Amino acid sequence: MAAVQPVVTHGTGHSASEERDRPWQVVVWNDPVTLMSYVVVVFRRLFGYDLETATQLMLKVHVEGRAVVATEPRERAEVSVAQLHAHGLQATLARD
Amino acid sequence: MAEIRREGDLTVFQLEPKERQVLLEIVDRIEPMLGSSHWVAPRAYREEELEREFRRLAGEDLERARQADLATLREGLSGPLPVRLGDPEVWGWVRALNFLRLALAEQLGIAEDGWEEGYSPRQHRRPPLATLHLLSWLQEELIDSLA
Numbered sequence: 028m029a030a031v032q033p034v035v036t037h038g039t040g041h042s043a044s045e046e047r048d049r050p051w052q053v054v055v056w057n058d059p060v061t062l063m064s065y066v067v068v069v070f071r072r073l074f075g076y077d078l079e080t081a082t083q084l085m086l087k088v089h090v091e092g093r094a095v096v097a098t099e100p101r102e103r104a105e106v107s108v109a110q111l112h113a114h115g116l117q118a119t120l121a122r123d
Numbered sequence: 124m125a126e127i128r129r130e131g132d133l134t135v136f137q138l139e140p141k142e143r144q145v146l147l148e149i150v151d152r153i154e155p156m157l158g159s160s161h162w163v164a165p166r167a168y169r170e171e172e173l174e175r176e177f178r179r180l181a182g183e184d185l186e187r188a189r190q191a192d193l194a195t196l197r198e199g200l201s202g203p204l205p206v207r208l209g210d211p212e213v214w215g216w217v218r219a220l221n222f223l224r225l226a227l228a229e230q231l232g233i234a235e236d237g238w239e240e241g242y243s244p245r246q247h248r249r250p251p252l253a254t255l256h257l258l259s260w261l262q263e264e265l266i267d268s269l270a
Binding site: 057058059060061062064065068072089105108109112113114115117118119120121 | 162163164165166167168169173177180181184185188189214217218221222224225228233234235236237238255259262263266267269270
């Protein structure tokens with residue numbers, strides 16, 4: 028993925044560099060058709076989670092409708108979300 | 124009858140030419156739905172400005188990757204039988220199958236968990252639901268072969 032543009036900081040009270048370094052959450056959302064087994068193997072492949080952790084996160088997505096699967100600097104979190112989208116998972120970024 | 128098994132480093136998909144033809148026709152029929160599916164290309168940000176920037180940076184790469192996965196699926200189905208796939212190709216297939224399932228489900232108006240109970244057994248046995256189940260079976264078997 029190409030470089031990320033400067034973060035919009037209006038109204039946050041943070042400088043651009045502080046904003047850039049703030050962690051962001053990678054959130055995966057439930058959908059009614061994606062197979063549970065698929066979600067588990069994608070979490071393991073993209074984030075290196077062991078089977079138990081990946082399964083717990085998948086179940087959290089399924090039961091609660093969403094789960095934070097990683098907390099990362101914004102640029103890295105955008106890459107993670109893009110990778111999740113490339114696997115067909117519903118993923119968004121949110122400020123930590 | 125179609126069967127998937129592991130042989131060393133390869134996943135082997137044994138199927139009849141007729142079954143192969145059915146799968147290729149399913150891909151042809153569903154692929155045009157991908158462009159209008161929100162699940163296939165979901166938002167990354169709630170904020171419009173951030174979302175536009177994300178799309179500008181990643182949108183084309185994601186589209187290209189989707190097309191490459193669909194091409195991998197088509198090429199595998201169009202080659203010699205049985206189909207023999209290395210793990211990178213299996214990943215291409217399972218991603219492509221996920222996109223096809225998402226687009227078909229969205230087209231059918233499936234929106235919530237438990238949707239299966241809203242259909243009769245007869246509806247589950249016939250297209251388009253049977254098509255969704257077939258793609259699910261294939262994706263699940265391929266995932267098992269990776270594990």
